[in-house]
Amino acid sequence: MRAFALATLLLAGTAHAAPLTPSQTAAIDEAATRALATTGVPAASIAVVRDGAVVYTHAYGQQREGQPATTEGKYKIASISKQFTAAAILLLAEDGKLSLDDPVSKYLPDLTRAGDVKVRQLLSHTSGYRDFWPQDFAFVDMQTPATPAHILDKWAKLPLDFEPGSRWQYSNTGYVAAGLIVEKVSGQPLMAFLKARVFDRLGMRAVDQDTGMTAADPLGYQRFALGPVRVEPQPGAGWLFAAGGLAMTASDLARWDISVIDQSVMRPTSYAEQQRSVLLTNGTSSNYGLGVDVQNVKGHRRISHGGEAAGYLSENRIYPDEKAAIIVLDNADFGNAQTAIADAIEKILFADSGDTSRALSVYRSLRDGRIDRSAFTENGNFYLTARAVADYRTSLMPLGEPKSITRDSSALRGGLTAEKYTLDFGTRKLTIVLRAQPGPNGRIEQFSVYPAS
Numbered sequence: 001m002r003a004f005a006l007a008t009l010l011l012a013g014t015a016h017a018a019p020l021t022p023s024q025t026a027a028i029d030e031a032a033t034r035a036l037a038t039t040g041v042p043a044a045s046i047a048v049v050r051d052g053a054v055v056y057t058h059a060y061g062q063q064r065e066g067q068p069a070t071t072e073g074k075y076k077i078a079s080i081s082k083q084f085t086a087a088a089i090l091l092l093a094e095d096g097k098l099s100l101d102d103p104v105s106k107y108l109p110d111l112t113r114a115g116d117v118k119v120r121q122l123l124s125h126t127s128g129y130r131d132f133w134p135q136d137f138a139f140v141d142m143q144t145p146a147t148p149a150h151i152l153d154k155w156a157k158l159p160l161d162f163e164p165g166s167r168w169q170y171s172n173t174g175y176v177a178a179g180l181i182v183e184k185v186s187g188q189p190l191m192a193f194l195k196a197r198v199f200d201r202l203g204m205r206a207v208d209q210d211t212g213m214t215a216a217d218p219l220g221y222q223r224f225a226l227g228p229v230r231v232e233p234q235p236g237a238g239w240l241f242a243a244g245g246l247a248m249t250a251s252d253l254a255r256w257d258i259s260v261i262d263q264s265v266m267r268p269t270s271y272a273e274q275q276r277s278v279l280l281t282n283g284t285s286s287n288y289g290l291g292v293d294v295q296n297v298k299g300h301r302r303i304s305h306g307g308e309a310a311g312y313l314s315e316n317r318i319y320p321d322e323k324a325a326i327i328v329l330d331n332a333d334f335g336n337a338q339t340a341i342a343d344a345i346e347k348i349l350f351a352d353s354g355d356t357s358r359a360l361s362v363y364r365s366l367r368d369g370r371i372d373r374s375a376f377t378e379n380g381n382f383y384l385t386a387r388a389v390a391d392y393r394t395s396l397m398p399l400g401e402p403k404s405i406t407r408d409s410s411a412l413r414g415g416l417t418a419e420k421y422t423l424d425f426g427t428r429k430l431t432i433v434l435r436a437q438p439g440p441n442g443r444i445e446q447f448s449v450y451p452a453s
Contacts (some may be wrong), residue, residue, distance in 0.1 A: 006415020015051035018441055020107075024348050025056060031344030032060045032337075037356075040229050043069035043218050047250035048345060050439070052261050054254050057145075063218035063331060071251060072102070075329035077314045078244040078307030080253070082175055084121045085242040086192055086291030088182045091197055091268040097185050107181045108429070111156045117164045122174040123290040124278040125424070128160030131171040131240070137334065138310045142235035151176045151239070153443045166450035168286040172243035175291075180382060190242055198265055202255045209247040209309070210237040216249070218331035220311015232311035232333065244309060248329045255362045257318045257325035260303070260382025275303050299410035299417055300350060300438075308333060315342040321412060322438040324349055325415065356405045358433050359421045362447055363405075369393035377443045392449065399425050412438075416445050422452060 019179050020028070032044055043061035047054055059069035080273040083192065092098050098107075098119065104127075105114035112129070121127040133139070133156040155173045179190045186193045199206050207213065222232035259265045266274075277285045277294040285295055297304045300319050307314035311343045317326045327347045328338040347355070365371060371389055373381050404424040411436075421432040429452035435445045 017051035032341045035337040035340040036061050041332040041335045041337040044221045044330040045250040047254040047327040052323040075249045076247045076309040076312040078309035080305050080307040080316045081244045081246040083291035122178045126165050127174045128162045129173045130158050132173045138235040145236035147240045148176050152264050165281045166313045177245035204252040206248040221332045223334045253327045261323050313338045366392040367396040377445045382443050
């Protein structure tokens with residue numbers, strides 16, 4: 001009962017979460033519907049987190065022939081599962097049962113150069129172990145069931161592809177090894193460990209994709225070139241294991257994302273470890289942490305990962321600083337509808353996604369001697385005195401309408417988005433500096449106009 005109550009709170013959030021506007025939900029629905037129609041992908045399910053709470057869920061299309069998609073459908077999330085395997089390792093490290101810097105030989109001594117490979121290198125794709133599944137289809141061996149030991153015997157006992165830590169190369173094999181380490185150290189199957197330490201705590205109904213999906217869940221589909229969309233045969237059991245073996249709903253994944261934002265499952269130091277871009281031995285950044293991509297996108301720190309299984313694609317994006325997340329799951333391994341939908345939602349969520357309309361609208365208001373003070377913070381209103389607004393009007397009105405506006409940069413500073421724009425009037429240029437609270441409705445802290453240098 002306690003787990004259910006916690007899950008309800010996580011999903012419902014608090015009264016402080018700003019709901020999406022009708023125009024925003026309409027834009028999301030339009031983008032998702034268009035992506036499915038353009039690609040031929042049968043179905044998609046989404047969840048959107050804002051202010052640390054789920055503010056929108058929706059399902060589109062047909063998850064099976066004649067079966068409309070619902071938000072209760074579980075999709076195979078494939079490699080998004082890797083962050084859960086990494087979290088299991090981090091939790092065991094918190095328990096003092098292992099160290100990220102332990103050599104793999106401590107647990108799996110028979111693997112190639114196991115004494116030279118660290119546990120953290122398995123999680124950061126810097127181990128050098130050969131990836132067993134680089135293809136975008138289920139290859140011949142995958143038609144029959146496999147065990148983790150079989151995968152490691154066939155691929156993790158080959159010569160390393162590179163010196164440990166010297167390169168970044170995606171390796172499902174490394175995660176199979178990491179999953180076995182979890183099982184050896186914890187004394188539990190990986191799924192049982194995750195259920196006890198993560199899923200039950202968050203009220204997630206995650207299942208093993210090989211055994212937990214039912215006829216109520218979406219089928220996976222494939223397509224050859226522009227041919228018909230067909231149900232895709234599934235590989236034998238056991239292949240994805242710790243590298244991508246989970247299935248869940250978009251809302252389940254949202255619960256996890258909220259826990260990442262709130263840092264409620266692991267210690268803050270563990271989240272920092274997971275979200276820190278690993279450096280290679282030559283000092284360059286891999287832009288990958290432990291089971292997650294680490295990026296800065298238009299001034300927003302984004303912790304993300306995609307997933308690809310036979311007949312399924314998925315995208316999970318967390319923006320910890322804005323307390324936001326985007327989850328898109330679909331049931332086809334073609335078309336990349338999940339990326340198109342996630343990109344569209346990202347643009348809708350964040351005012352600084354490249355859209356210059358807000359900066360131009362505020363500029364025009366000040367040029368005309370008007371100001372909507374409800375759109376500004378206390379500091380913003382303090383700066384824009386009656387004299388300042390009058391000066392804006394008298395100095396800018398003679399310039400007329402700019403020929404163009406471009407956004408030159410976007411970043412985060414002091415908890416504010418920091419954007420710089422250039423207004424081009426032909427004979428001269430002006431610079432706009434706009435600082436605001438994160439989010440599409442974040443109030444403006446600073447709006448300054450200067451002569452461009």
